[in-house]
Amino acid sequence: MSTARIYQRPKNAMQSGRARTDRWVLEFDPAEQQQADPLTGWAGSGDTRAQLRLNFPTLEAAQDYAARENIAYHVVPAPQRKLKLQAYADNFR
Structure with a gap:
């Protein structure tokens, strides 16, 4: 039996957007x-x-697929986003 991990893709470090x-x-x-x-x-x-890398819209869909195909899996929780709030004027202090 094969094992798999299910995770949410992190934000790309080279871009500011959060697509996908x-x-x-x-x-x-x-x-x-x-x-x-x-x-x-x-x-x-x-x-x-x-x-092989499979994409799913929700965590439940990925878990259902793994259960249906008899794939043992573990879910890797997504890291919490840390917002660095900074004013533009802080650049000139």
Whole structure:
């Protein structure tokens, strides 16, 4: 039986917008360790589920899918947003 984690995508650090942060993602845990390829030196494995990432509109939809497909899962709670309230005049102190 495979295991997966369900989490909410965090805000992109390179942009100010919060697009697609309301979506929930189901991502499978790695089933085997990655190994260096002897020819190229790139890391890889034969685990094709590591390439799979499923998006859901709600947490309940992701949990229903995992239950229906007999996938053991754990939910990673989204970190709390910390607002840094600052006035424009504070730049000149």
